[in-house]
Amino acid sequence: MSLDAIKETMPNPEQMEDLSNLFKVLGDQTRCKILYTLTDNELNVTDICLCVSMNKSAVSHQLRILRDAKLVKARKDGKEVYYSFDDDHITTIFKYALEHISEE
Numbered sequence: 552m553s554l555d556a557i558k559e560t561m562p563n564p565e566q567m568e569d570l571s572n573l574f575k576v577l578g579d580q581t582r583c584k585i586l587y588t589l590t591d592n593e594l595n596v597t598d599i600c601l602c603v604s605m606n607k608s609a610v611s612h613q614l615r616i617l618r619d620a621k622l623v624k625a626r627k628d629g630k631e632v633y634y635s636f637d638d639d640h641i642t643t644i645f646k647y648a649l650e651h652i653s654e655e
Contacts, residue, residue, distance in 0.1 A: 576620040577648075581605070582613050586636075586645055589623060593635040 562570065576582060581603070588594060588602040600610050614634060617623040624637045636642045 573620060573622075576616060576622065577644075579613075581609075582617060585610065585613055585617065586622065586641075587649075589635055590642070590645060593626070593633045595631050595633050599634065 561567075577586075584603045585599055588599050594602070596607055596610055596614070599614075600607055603610065614623060614625075618625060621637050622641050623634050626633045626635070636645070
């Protein structure tokens with residue numbers, strides 16, 4: 552691909568900012584632990600807390616960040632709120648990243 556073609560296909564500044572923010576959110580070990588618990592699972596805050604050995608306040612704070620970044624979604628069922636990956640893109644990104652770091 553020519554340099555001109557690369558420059559023409561470059562995402563606009565707003566898209567680059569969004570991309571950068573996505574990686575910033577993913578760049579936190581606590582949030583990665585929470586995302587790992589949600590890989591192929593839908594869990595409530597209590598279950599996530601048990602998996603990552605953190606209190607509800609800390610997990611809820613991280614879930615808010617993940618929701619704001621559109622990485623997880625919430626589904627209310629009565630008084631319980633269940634969390635899962637927002638869409639298949641997030642599942643793919645996370646699974647590929649895990650596969651990449653697992654290669655020797």
